[in-house]
Amino acid sequence: MKLAVVGGGSTYTPELIDGFARLRDTLPIEELVLVDPAADRLDLVGGLARRIFAKQDHAGRITTTTDIDAGVADADAVLLQLRVGGQAARNKDETWPLECGCVGQETTGAGGLAKALRTVPVVLDIAERVRRANPDARIIDFTNPVGIVTRALLQAGHKAVGLCNVAIGFQRKFARLLDVNPSEVHLDHVGLNHLTWELGVRLGGPDGENVLPRLLAEHGDAIADDLRMPRQVIDRLGVVPSYYLRYFYSHDEVVRELGTKPSRAAEVAAMEKELLAMYGDPTLDEKPELLAKRGGAFYSEAAVDLAASLLGNGGSPVQVVNTYNNGTLPFLPDDAVIEVQARVGHDGATPLAVPALDPLYAGLIANVTAYEDLALEAALRGGRDRVFKALLAHPLIGQYEYAEGLTDRLIAHNREHLAWA
Structure with missing residues (x-):
């Protein structure tokens, strides 16, 4: 089995490598190719990756390349973890x-x-290269914004599934609070990428006992603290929103907070510099503890599980992924991309049935889906007017004056990346 990781020079990658090494029985990789345009980072990350494999007695071969076509040639699956423009663009x-x-x-x-x-x-250019190299290759997208990127891939006919680590993070957190094995915890996870709620937490399987009320009663303070939301909000909702809902539920407070401290991108850039220095140490043969602060917790385990299921090598039959709606949420078009539990196998991902949603959640999901429609149109066709309409439609913006000012700034700061600008 051959896997390629596009964006393999990321400081995230050793987390992925560690998972591949530990879970080799689930995903028996014979060849792993790390692809990235930054040759200097590739050398550092690739060296550490080989040492991790060697320490854990993994027989797979790891190679690196800056050539996408060479890297994806004959790959059974390709993982995408790109950041176009790097941390500077993120900042x-x-x-x-x-x-x-x-x-x-x-x-x-x-x-x-x-x-x-x-x-x-x-991403669409890379996906076309993958399709030319192997029309049967599976694409796993971890590149944000996952929902929009996955929808672009699916609409272009690629065999793609989107992946996010929010659900597996909640699964592991709840398992720890309940003192059970994570495999026993199943989430009623519903929404769009970075716009989800845990409507239930079930033990033993998708139809198991819902222990969410007990979790909230016994551990509500800890859960609220992790989400940085008031406990009373969690109790009133009776569900656990993802921490990204804080941008919606506490918008003005978050804006004030963000204006008083360095950006997350600045923090990550400093962390990446330190991590890359560590990766260059020829005696380092495991992922460093600092990597846990970089983000992407449990990403490797989710990626292994998904790749194994898609390639017919086992894996969990039910996983939280991003895929076509296809009637699952009846108030959305079939080609909307949602993030829910799905049955995953060689033929792709099929969402499980979802109970009728409270309008509190359905309304916001519908609103953000409309924005994503317009955002994808702007990404595919360009143009200032399309950018403006997408911004105006977003519930975090929604005012003409804001949308005008943001449109000008977006184009000015991204001109080098926009072919039409």
């Missing part, structure tokens, strides 16, 4: 929206749209 996404009084964040709001506009054309 802009997190700062210029604040000038208009809006949340500055790299996956939602105006910053999320900027990232989509930069990313979608690049």
